[in-house]
Amino acid sequence: METAEYVTTNLTQYAQVVVLKKPVKLQKIGLALHRFGGDGSLWVDIFEDNEGKPGKPISTSDFINLDQLSLKPGYRWADFDFSRDNPILMPGSYWIALGFTGGPIVNWFYTYGKPIGPVDGTRYKNVFQEDWSGALSYEFNYRVVGLTAK
Numbered sequence: 001m002e003t004a005e006y007v008t009t010n011l012t013q014y015a016q017v018v019v020l021k022k023p024v025k026l027q028k029i030g031l032a033l034h035r036f037g038g039d040g041s042l043w044v045d046i047f048e049d050n051e052g053k054p055g056k057p058i059s060t061s062d063f064i065n066l067d068q069l070s071l072k073p074g075y076r077w078a079d080f081d082f083s084r085d086n087p088i089l090m091p092g093s094y095w096i097a098l099g100f101t102g103g104p105i106v107n108w109f110y111t112y113g114k115p116i117g118p119v120d121g122t123r124y125k126n127v128f129q130e131d132w133s134g135a136l137s138y139e140f141n142y143r144v145v146g147l148t149a150k
Contacts, residue, residue: 003138004034004075004107008042008100014108015047015054015097015132016140017121024089024146029061029096030077032109032141035069040102042066044080049093052120053132058094059087066104075109077143089146095123096142110138 007014029044041063047054061080069078098108110122122139123132 003112004109005136005140006105007098007108008038008040008104008106011127012124013097013099013127014140015095015123016142017049017117017123018094018096018142018144019117020089020091020094020144022091022148024144024148026059026082026087026089026144026146028079028081028083028145030079030143030145031096031098032075033069033078034073034075034107034109035066035071036105036107037071038066038103038105040066040100040104042069042078042080042104042106043099045097045099046082046087046089047095047097049095052118053123054095054097058089059085060099066102066106069106075107079145093118108140110140112138 044061046058122136124134125132
């Protein structure tokens, strides 16, 4: 059974919490995505944590044109570049949210349950609302790439 959410439809935006144990000079955020078609661009926003929900925006990645993602079956890591700003994230919770323009048809792979983060660590909202009131019981797959000190 496929475990993925169609993350570019119905004017809904999705976010996943990331809990860092060390400071990180952020370079990239990778998301496990599958492109089915459409057009447009994708990007990732980083938000501060605000009582278990995305809060104040910190940084936005460079845009990825949808044509850069393969149409071949299966999920692949799409790396969103933050080297323009290289934000330094101190230990704590942050939120990564996928943004889009145009009409992309993209799934974001997830794992059932919450193997890493807090139970309410996957959120969604309508793009015209500010409150991330919706919570999901699974965890989107992501990776954080950056520099840290021992």
